[in-house]
Amino acid sequence: SQKIEQNSEALNIQEGKTATLTCNYTNYSPAYLQWYRQDPGRGPVFLLLIRENEKEKRKERLKVTFDTTLKQSLFHITASQPADSATYLCALDMYSGGGADGLTFGKGTHLIIQP
Amino acid sequence: EPEVTQTPSHQVTQMGQEVILRCVPISNHLYFYWYRQILGQKVEFLVSFYNNEISEKSEIFDDQFSVERPDGSNFTLKIRSTKLEDSAMYFCASYSAGVGDTQYFGPGTRLTVL
Numbered sequence: 001s002q003k004i005e006q007n008s009e010a011l012n013i014q015e016g017k018t019a020t021l022t023c024n025y026t027n028y029s030p031a032y033l034q035w036y037r038q039d040p041g042r043g044p045v046f047l048l049l050i051r052e053n054e055k056e057k058r059k060e061r062l063k064v065t066f067d068t069t070l071k072q073s074l075f076h077i078t079a080s081q082p083a084d085s086a087t088y089l090c091a092l093d094m095y096s097g098g099g100a101d102g103l104t105f106g107k108g109t110h111l112i113i114q115p
Numbered sequence: 116e117p118e119v120t121q122t123p124s125h126q127v128t129q130m131g132q133e134v135i136l137r138c139v140p141i142s143n144h145l146y147f148y149w150y151r152q153i154l155g156q157k158v159e160f161l162v163s164f165y166n167n168e169i170s171e172k173s174e175i176f177d178d179q180f181s182v183e184r185p186d187g188s189n190f191t192l193k194i195r196s197t198k199l200e201d202s203a204m205y206f207c208a209s210y211s212a213g214v215g216d217t218q219y220f221g222p223g224t225r226l227t228v229l
Contacts, residue, residue: 034217043119043206043220044158094160094171100146100212102160102171 002028004106006090012112013080021075021109023090030092033066033073038087038108047088048075080113087111117141119221121207127227128197136192136224138207146210147190148218149182151175151203158206164190197228 007022023033032051036044050057050066050073057064063076077084087108093101120139128134140147149161163170164182181193190209194201204225208218 036220038158041204041223041225043223046217046219049217089158091158100163100165100170100210102148102163102173103150103158103218104160105158107157 002026002092002094002104004090004092004104006088006106006109009107010110010112012114015080015082015113015115017080019077019080019084019111019113021088021090021111023073023075023106025071025090025092028071028092029068032093033064034091034103035062035064035073035075036089036091036105038089044089044091044105077111082113082115085111085113119207119209119219121205121221121224123224124222125225125227127229130199130228131196134194134197134226136194136205136207136226138190138192138221139188140190140207140209141211141219142188144209144211144219146170146212146218147182147184148208148210149192150206150208150220152206152223153200153203161192194226197226199228202226202228 003026005024013019034049035047038044048064050064061078065074087110089108090106091103094104122137147164152158161176162172179195183191204223206223207221210218
């Protein structure tokens with residue numbers, strides 16, 4: 001079955017620096033990969049989606065890369081701010097069928113941006 | 116901006132009781148989902164629903180669970196006889212199937228089974 005691993009349970013970054021989060025997956029060839037943000041007690045909020053034929057995607061201070069050979073995605077937040085502190089979830093479509101599939105989530109990386 | 120809404124925000128029930136969790140997906144969306152998240156654990160897929168029937172379900176979604184779209188706006192998850200281990204956050208999500216679109220999640224219902 002598919003397995004998703006995210007790089008650590010907590011990541012402390014100084015404000016203004018770039019935060020880099022890792023998502024690795026095994027036994028799988030997803031059609032796309034997504035990143036969500038989750039605050040305590042709230043639902044996941046969509047950030048970025050990258051497709052299997054895309055290597056990089058950007059949105060404002062966010063950048064995602066997708067290496068299907070390494071089975072890895074990197075998620076970058078540049079010029080990080082304390083308001084970026086949250087848990088970031090990596091998610092894959094479950095059956096390589098694209099957007100209609102249920103999503104498989106990683107456990108998430110808890111990011112703390114220190115002032 | 117359209118959003119998925121869920122009610123109630125918190126439901127407390129006794130073990131063995133039936134609960135119905137309600138969701139109003141985004142109005143032009145075609146696919147609907149339920150996920151759950153046990154405290155401190157990852158978000159887990161339960162079921163997807165399209166064209167008034169279940170598309171996919173996980174092994175968590177056993178005979179105790181059912182879903183329904185009783186009218187043009189609501190999407191419900193029923194748990195027939197709740198167990199202690201059903202205590203979790205339950206998230207509804209919807210998806211339009213448009214190009215570049217994704218699943219949008221509701222704020223969740225916290226279910227506590229005593």
